[in-house]
Each structure stands twice: as structure tokens, then as C-alpha cells.
Amino acid sequence: QLQLQESGPGLIKPSETLSLTCTVSGGSIRSRNYYWGWIRQPPGKGLEWIANIYDTDITYHSGSTFYNPSLRSRVTISVDTSKNQFSLRLISVTAADTAVYYCARVSLGAAFDSWGQGTLVTVSS
């Protein structure tokens, strides 16, 4: 069955860049039927959508990346089909970016149907 696994540093300093990778196993990231996305959850708070990406090598859909407007200036999502991975890059982090970061598969109806276990990223000096 499909499995997603986040990886990346658990602790980064303010103003640094957060880089996370999601490795997909049990299925191909190259699918016409799914996007791939990142969601985060600050401690004790609710879920916040960050970004979605559609494999750019498949031109079935126009537009392949989508970002939370409040994070758009700092976020980049990308996909590496050769490694069956997709990644998140968040620049200029602050303590407000401390959260559990989840990667997920996203249906064309925008449902997150498979999730990684999540990885806690703490921003602290």
C-alpha cells in the first residue's frame, strides 16, 4: 500500500531555510490522478495547508503548483520523479513556523487521502 515518509531536520535556527522531503513508496508519484501536498500543524493548533504540486512532466492539467497565499513568498514545492519524492522549502523561518509538517497524497477533489506520519520541526536559536 502507499506510504509516505517525511524527512528533514528537527531543529533549525530563525532566519534559516527549512527543507523537507517526502519519500513515496508503494506507488508512483507520476500519476494523472493525484497531486502531492504539504500540511502543517503548530503545537496544540489546527491544520494549515501549505502547498500542492502536480507532476510537471504531465501536462494534462494546466498549472502544477499551488501555494497558501500567506506563505507564497517563502515557500517552494518541487517534485523529483526519479527518486519518487517531493520536497518543501521554506525560507526565513521564525518561531511561528514551528509545527509538525505532514506530506500527503491529494486527490483531484482536493482530499488528502494518504498521509505521512509527520515530522516535528522546531525553530529556535
Added chain:
Amino acid sequence: QPVLTQPPSVSAATGQKVTISCSGSSSDIGKNYVSWYQQVPGTAPKLLIYDNNQRPSGIPDRFSGAKSGTSATLGIIGLQTGDEANYYCATWDSTLSAGVFGGGTKLTVL
């Protein structure tokens, strides 16, 4: 502030039923499918309902979803103590081209 509005908490007794509301707008729920998630603290969210009212395989039919206009509802019947969790609604905002979540609802089973 979450785009979609959910009640912070609901409660009901074991065996009873409960509904959780999710209110949005014409650009999000009004135009797109709604999904619902169950999250036990310390674990990843789990998809309960997609495309407004569809259950993934393995989700019992005690869980149901409905949508009307700019609002959606999650229903749970035959409540069990294991249903205690936080529940989130989500959809797509066509104006923002962005995913949006509700603030979450904590379900307590008495």
C-alpha cells in the same frame, strides 16, 4: 484564522449520534468537494469522507458526510469511545487557488 468555520467542541453519549458543521463561502465549499478528517492527538489525520459524502474503504458507515450550499456536515452514529478525536473539514478555494481547512472540532464521547 481558519477559512472554514467549525464548532470548537461537541459531545454526546456512547451509542448516540452527533453532527459537526463546517461553514464556508461560495468560493470554497460552494464550488468544491468537501473532505473530513479524524485526528487522534499525536497521530496523523485520517481521511473519513471525500467528495462530500464518499467513504474510503475501511471507514465504517457510521460516518457520513453531506453538503448543502456553502455548508457541510459530518455525521457520526453509534458513538464509541474510540471516536474521541479532533475532526477537521477541508476543501479548495477556487478564488485563492488554495486548500483550506476548518479550525477543527473536538469530539467528546460521554
